[in-house]
Amino acid sequence: MSNTKFGNLSTGSKSLVIIELVIFAGAFLLTYSLNRYFKLVNHQELASNFVAIYAIIYALIIQLSSLALGLYNTKLRESYRGLVRRILMSVAIAFFIVTFLNPFYPNGGLATELLALSALLSFILVSISRYFMLKVDLFGLNKRKVLVLGAGERASIIEKRMRRDVDRQGFSMHGFVVMDGDSENGIVNENRIVLDGALVTYAIEHEIDEIVVASDERRNNLPVDELFACKIRGIEITEILDFIERETGQIAVNLIYPSWVIYSNGFASSNxxxxxxxxxxxxxxxxxxxxxxxxxxxxxxxxxxxxxxxxxxxxxxxxxxxxxxxxxxxxxxxxxxxxxxxxxxxxxxxxxxxxxxxxxxxxxxxxxxxxxxxxxxxxxxxxxxxxxxxxxxxxxxxxxxxxxxxxxxxxxxxxxxxxxxxxxxxxxxxxxxxxxxxxxxxxxxxxxxxxxxxxxxxxxxxxxxxx
Incomplete structure (x- = not known):
């Protein structure tokens, strides 16, 4: 589980928390209102003002469960299927907590069947809303903030290959760090960064999600300790070949070196x-x-x-x-x-x-x-x-x-x-x-x-x- 706290969330994540709070509370109120008309489940009627309080408590419990499962973590890199699994788990956990607390409410609370219907509707509505949010990247949750280590010839492949916004749908480019040994025929139009402090400090201060290693000269030149410090703090470290492969759907043949082929899964089929x-x-x-x-x-x-x-x-x-x-x-x-x-x-x-x-x-x-x-x-x-x-x-x-x-x-x-x-x-x-x-x-x-x-x-x- 994630140890994310609300105060540490980004502005986009906080906006998402508020929107989903409304969705969860709305799902509860909608289920309660529909049941009053269609009588799907028999239960004791609650006072109208208490129904609203119950809806807010219900929504907050699901939100706490979602927060614990990392659903508001900007560094969460999940497919939509993975998100749905997490949403299902958070709603299920919240349902059991609400069911446990239910007898302590006035009049014995609500029928368990009604809470189950509310949980099902909450799961469906949030899964649909998350799908559209991922598609349009409403809060930037699906975009990684990328810092490239290197500003030479290897790094310039990113500038040349991924110039347009459509090429950068999965990430936003923060800049390119100038390294010793970088070719002069490198980055031209992008943000060139000359570090005057530690890489890990810079990455944390600027909320970097991923560092792409793309320096021209690697022998005794890479800040391995700094990269390790970034890695254990949750920042993803990616080799430029893997980055280009992931973002463009092609392998940069001109950048391949033997060790990359050895340590990757290779090109021969093992199935x-x-x-x-x-x-x-x-x-x-x-x-x-x-x-x-x-x-x-x-x-x-x-x-x-x-x-x-x-x-x-x-x-x-x-x-x-x-x-x-x-x-x-x-x-x-x-x-x-x-x-x-x-x-x-x-x-x-x-x-x-x-x-x-x-x-x-x-x-x-x-x-x-x-x-x-x-x-x-x-x-x-x-x-x-x-x-x-x-x-x-x-x-x-x-x-x-x-x-x-x-x-x-x-x-x-x-x-x-x-x-x-x-x-x-x-x-x-x-x-x-x-x-x-x-x-x-x-x-x-x-x-x-x-x-x-x-x-x-x-x-x-x-x-x-x-x-």
Missing amino acids: HLRNTLDWLFNASIAFVLFLVTWPVMLITAILIKLDEGFKAPIFYFQERVGLDGQAFKIYKFRSMRVDAEKNGAQMAQKDDDRTTTIGKFIRKYRIDELPQVYNVMRGDMGFVGPRPERPEFVQKLIKTIPYYNERHNVKPGLTGWAQLKYPYGSTEEDSLEKLKYDLYYIKHRSFMLDLLILIRTVEIVLFGKGR
């Missing part, structure tokens, strides 16, 4: 049950998809013939690199001219002039990818994963982009996190950006993430947002 059932699940879904879309594929084949002549091939076969670097042939509807690669292999580009008339349409709605259900049935691919690249490009990218080969730790997919987050790319820089998203997916892959990607892909297909 053996998932790996075992992976092909069965994907093949079953691919077969269902084929049954649903074969008319679309038939019409597409006819249109390709009508567009380029009956001698023109319908399908496009191309070698790609899959799981563990193994090559396989990918099957697609041909969306480019037959001579599209007369000058050698080229990466696809936005508004590619090699694309045919029908090709532009089927690429926009991802119809050209449908024949790959055969690759999924064969086990070459899954539905979700990094898009497979051609061996010619992979050989080059492995040499120039660090950790590029890690994307081959999972099966490639029809769609992926990078496809949702980044458009077609034709340069090495684009490949690096897509790799950041691919590595994030590989590290965090789960059924729920796959489901999210598939839902977003359906949106892209239905509304023609293909890129």
Whole structure:
């Protein structure tokens, strides 16, 4: 339980306490009033002035329980599900306390059933209000105040990647502490801080919730004792790689160092049950998809013939690199001219002039990818994963982009996190950006993430947002 005291709460938390005091008291009064009209529970009527006193006492007991469970703590970092569990627990504890005190009230108090209904209504109303408060961040309870330790090149990734308010929905940036050894090509527009005292003192005085370690020079330069002092006082200490991963949904490949990979959960899948059932699940879904879309594929084949002549091939076969670097042939509807690669292999580009008339349409709605259900049935691919690249490009990218080969730790997919987050790319820089998203997916892959990607892909297909 939390040892939070009301006097130590922030202004936002105090406002929340008052609002929920009204909600709890209102839930009690509403339950009491409805029962008078509908006679759901038989009990002794109380004097009207005493009903109001009872409602306030009832609300205060739930509030004390909520305070003890940390529900008004600005440093509480819980998901909505976690908040609901805490609310349920606080209301349950308060219900038992109120039930225990109930016989000492005039006329023996209220019926236990009526108190139970009040508790249920209180739980529902506060859960709903907390949901909307989290969504709009009404009191800043869902935002962390962040202080970055470092103002050099590593720290500048935050300034460059997260400039807009929409990029900082989960935190507010307090500033960047200048450290010895920081590159001069660092923070430009953000608040640069030169400490003239202890880091822990500064962090406590400015109510910092999280310190992000992002200094350029770490060897014998980090204030380890100060960071430890901050940690034991409840301030979260986060490595910049983990911070960027959490806030942007990508892994900053250019900042990765070997020890981070060693101490993190890595990129290889350790879920053996998932790996075992992976092909069965994907093949079953691919077969269902084929049954649903074969008319679309038939019409597409006819249109390709009508567009380029009956001698023109319908399908496009191309070698790609899959799981563990193994090559396989990918099957697609041909969306480019037959001579599209007369000058050698080229990466696809936005508004590619090699694309045919029908090709532009089927690429926009991802119809050209449908024949790959055969690759999924064969086990070459899954539905979700990094898009497979051609061996010619992979050989080059492995040499120039660090950790590029890690994307081959999972099966490639029809769609992926990078496809949702980044458009077609034709340069090495684009490949690096897509790799950041691919590595994030590989590290965090789960059924729920796959489901999210598939839902977003359906949106892209239905509304023609293909890129």
